[in-house]
Amino acid sequence: MGGVGGVSGPGPSVAQGILVIAGGIMVHLTLGTLYCAGNLNPYVASYIHARGSPATFKLTDMTWTSSAGIVGQGCSMYFGGVLEKHLGPRLATLIGGAVLSLGVGLSYFSIQSYWTFLVTYGFVFGVGMGLAYTSPFVAAGRFFPKKTGLVNGLVVAGFGCGAFVFDQVQTKFINPDGAKPQCKGSDKGYFTEGALLDRVPDVFLLLAAIYLAMQLVGCSVIRNPAGFVRSTPAAQTDKDGEEADTLLGTSTPSTARPLQRSPRQAVRTSDFWLIWAIFCLNGLAAVFFSSLWKSMGENYLPSVADARWALAGSIGSLFNAGGRIVWGAIADVVGVKRAIVAHCAISCALYFTLYPTKDLGYAVYFTWICALFFCIGGNFSLFPTATAHAFGKDSFGANYGCIFTSQAVAGVLGGILSSDLVHRAVDITTTTTT
Numbered sequence: 001m002g003g004v005g006g007v008s009g010p011g012p013s014v015a016q017g018i019l020v021i022a023g024g025i026m027v028h029l030t031l032g033t034l035y036c037a038g039n040l041n042p043y044v045a046s047y048i049h050a051r052g053s054p055a056t057f058k059l060t061d062m063t064w065t066s067s068a069g070i071v072g073q074g075c076s077m078y079f080g081g082v083l084e085k086h087l088g089p090r091l092a093t094l095i096g097g098a099v100l101s102l103g104v105g106l107s108y109f110s111i112q113s114y115w116t117f118l119v120t121y122g123f124v125f126g127v128g129m130g131l132a133y134t135s136p137f138v139a140a141g142r143f144f145p146k147k148t149g150l151v152n153g154l155v156v157a158g159f160g161c162g163a164f165v166f167d168q169v170q171t172k173f174i175n176p177d178g179a180k181p182q183c184k185g186s187d188k189g190y191f192t193e194g195a196l197l198d199r200v201p202d203v204f205l206l207l208a209a210i211y212l213a214m215q216l217v218g219c220s221v222i223r224n225p226a227g228f229v230r231s232t233p234a235a236q237t238d239k240d241g242e243e244a245d246t247l248l249g250t251s252t253p254s255t256a257r258p259l260q261r262s263p264r265q266a267v268r269t270s271d272f273w274l275i276w277a278i279f280c281l282n283g284l285a286a287v288f289f290s291s292l293w294k295s296m297g298e299n300y301l302p303s304v305a306d307a308r309w310a311l312a313g314s315i316g317s318l319f320n321a322g323g324r325i326v327w328g329a330i331a332d333v334v335g336v337k338r339a340i341v342a343h344c345a346i347s348c349a350l351y352f353t354l355y356p357t358k359d360l361g362y363a364v365y366f367t368w369i370c371a372l373f374f375c376i377g378g379n380f381s382l383f384p385t386a387t388a389h390a391f392g393k394d395s396f397g398a399n400y401g402c403i404f405t406s407q408a409v410a411g412v413l414g415g416i417l418s419s420d421l422v423h424r425a426v427d428i429t430t431t432t433t434t
Contacts, residue, residue, distance in 0.1 A: 020223060021151065031159050079130070136222055272390070278340065324380055
């Protein structure tokens, strides 16, 4: 059969497909520790403030760690798709995981300087994440071709759960006694206990070892279906100028089968840039929120114990994971276009109403954290699904890598906007309390 790459002979085993999904979830648990930034940043910032460099370092500079990670992911994800196509999903995932774990381990040394830490725990971490990201759900989707949204959601739910597991690991290791950051003076917002600061570099060696072990186990079961055959290059497109039904729903269907587009062809379509732009805007908001939700909470609700913020991050990550599954399933039922419209509308309403929750107490702020993580998670099942629907599955990894460059742009712009907005908020707070 021409057109879409698929399985020759008997259909793929459901049991094998479930095992691939499980392996993908395990790998994505380690990739998803990107969302630990909100919990980990105050500890890292406190260490750099007390013992590292530069002398001009500020807590708000930590927003650039997540931004650097997202930039690294956006720059490398296309190449992750290329690796999957040439080396297969198992080896592509393993290479990416190894790079990520290396970046975390090197942070034990680099934390002495904010700038070197930004490279290892930011950019190198992100490059590894991008290389490993798509291969697990590309492989899993080949076992369940009619449930693309749900399969994508299940695998990347592991990404959303990363913080649920590792926020607790980090806090228990670094701050077992529940110390609080300082509330006044030049050390306001920073932890100053010597024993706590001593443990900050060590946590990166612990995390790197755990991540690498989990990645090895997960990669051992990631594979393509038996008999999987890729399409020949000549079968990936229809006649020049002929278009199938698209995400926008405005073009006239001319073929009964999905149109397969290479990255070079995809970037010439309006659908590509529509998906890219929406994903970029959603990413801008996500960078700001995921980096600073804990620092904002500690600033506005200083009486809340550190362990309760770690718990909020962990439960929020469960909502992040659940959002990936639920929004993916919604896209399968109502269509990806309607799902994205609903998702964006709900997300905007939550972001607009987040700031007033600081006056309503921890419980309300916590509720908004969970709801926003639920919507942030939806981005990462809806936009892969939209990419597969619009451009086909043959070059999905590379196409989604191109779409994901939107997150590299969002990472840079998000870091700039986050720093500016936080400085303005601090100025307003200082003015109203003096």
